[in-house]
Amino acid sequence: MSIFNGGGVPSPDYDSDDINYVDQKTEFTDDVFVYGKLYADLGGDVQTFSTAGVERVRITKEGDVAIGSKNPNVVVDTSNTSILSVGIVTAREYYGVFKGSIDASVANDKISEGNSEAEVVDTGTNGHFKVTTEGVERFRITSDGQIGIGNITPDTWSTGHGLTIGTSQATLWGTGDQINLSGNAYFNGGWKAAASKAGASQIEQALGNIDFKVSGSVSADSAITWIDAVRIKSNGRVGIQTNNPTSGLQVNNFFRSQLVPPTLSQPLGANWATESAIVTRGDFGGGICLDDNGVAGYSIFTSGNGNNLHIRAGLVGQVPAEKLLINSDGTTDGKIKSLCQVVFYNVTQTQRDALTAQTGGVIYNTSTNKLQCWNGSSWNNLF
Numbered sequence: 001m002s003i004f005n006g007g008g009v010p011s012p013d014y015d016s017d018d019i020n021y022v023d024q025k026t027e028f029t030d031d032v033f034v035y036g037k038l039y040a041d042l043g044g045d046v047q048t049f050s051t052a053g054v055e056r057v058r059i060t061k062e063g064d065v066a067i068g069s070k071n072p073n074v075v076v077d078t079s080n081t082s083i084l085s086v087g088i089v090t091a092r093e094y095y096g097v098f099k100g101s102i103d104a105s106v107a108n109d110k111i112s113e114g115n116s117e118a119e120v121v122d123t124g125t126n127g128h129f130k131v132t133t134e135g136v137e138r139f140r141i142t143s144d145g146q147i148g149i150g151n152i153t154p155d156t157w158s159t160g161h162g163l164t165i166g167t168s169q170a171t172l173w174g175t176g177d178q179i180n181l182s183g184n185a186y187f188n189g190g191w192k193a194a195a196s197k198a199g200a201s202q203i204e205q206a207l208g209n210i211d212f213k214v215s216g217s218v219s220a221d222s223a224i225t226w227i228d229a230v231r232i233k234s235n236g237r238v239g240i241q242t243n244n245p246t247s248g249l250q251v252n253n254f255f256r257s258q259l260v261p262p263t264l265s266q267p268l269g270a271n272w273a274t275e276s277a278i279v280t281r282g283d284f285g286g287g288i289c290l291d292d293n294g295v296a297g298y299s300i301f302t303s304g305n306g307n308n309l310h311i312r313a314g315l316v317g318q319v320p321a322e323k324l325l326i327n328s329d330g331t332t333d334g335k336i337k338s339l340c341q342v343v344f345y346n347v348t349q350t351q352r353d354a355l356t357a358q359t360g361g362v363i364y365n366t367s368t369n370k371l372q373c374w375n376g377s378s379w380n381n382l383f
Helices: 349-353
Strands: 046-051 054-060 066-067 112-113 116-121 130-135 138-141 147-148 160-164 169-175 178-183 184-189 192-193 201-206 209-214 227-232 239-242 249-251 289-292 296-303 306-314 319-327 334-340 345-347 362-365 368-373 380-381
Touching: 178 184, 192 249, 201 368, 345 349
Parallel strands: 147 160, 239 249, 345 362
Antiparallel strands: 046 054, 054 066, 112 116, 116 130, 130 138, 138 147, 160 169, 169 178, 178 201, 184 192, 201 209, 209 227, 227 239, 289 296, 296 306, 306 319, 319 334, 362 368, 368 380
16 A cells, blocks of 8 residues: 555555455444544545434545535535534634624624624725624724724714724824824814814824814814914923923913912912912022013012012113112111112192002102102101
């Protein structure tokens, strides 16, 4: 007999090989062990196995296998309830009915049970994968790589590659070095509103910069006009309504600091340096600049570890000149030094007499051309 350890069909030598011919049914009453390979030969195109007098497995010469059936090449009859228990099945194609409720015509595209299913759909150029639970679509991957989570209308998905979440259109979208997380917005040749609502919002990251954008009322599928609300630059600077902050925090709009509740403000207490609405800290007390349109203004700062308060004026780009100096002289008294002309309140004598005078108050009486001071009971000339 030829050697066939590597497979194939043996070619026995019927004249010299030790061959037993059995032309009748043979019954074995004990276990039978087959060492080697079991073949159907001499025109036998089929190998079958039976139990309880009923054929259970059939193998054709082409290698097709039928379990519970005599023909592996026809649709399995509904009466075939044979069970195959196996760890892993690898198949190129599948034909039949999945376990669960599913139309046979889409058995190779869908897995389902009840009204929940996972399905592959491809009717041309709109190939996509979707998952439905309780009859409502929850997840979809489109042919161009878009991912949607939630019951979303695909025509409002962004072009390119993005992730859309929920009916409120939370869209994660990116292109090049840019990533956008948007609410009620999608990209299609430009940013458009997903639905007619009170507004849309977006966070954009690009090359280290982070932008927060908002809009007013928007109409579905109409272009959105973004308002650049806040930018955090790659150097750590923050701009409010400006994309090019030139300092740590730049606000290009009205600014208001308000403590809520008002009792948080404690400028008279021991923690006045931390419990005031606005605190500047550093050398010279941090300093405050009042810049009039980049032309000129005032600089207000401290010196001497807070002992002196300076007010200076000057042109932008030049050293400001001292105008007023307040020296604390310790904690019990102090003095004010003016480095510019001091003009007192100019009033006529009639206007002076109508004032609610304060002890120590000084006015210039234009009727007598005298500088006068209220001593608590009367006005007196200072000189």
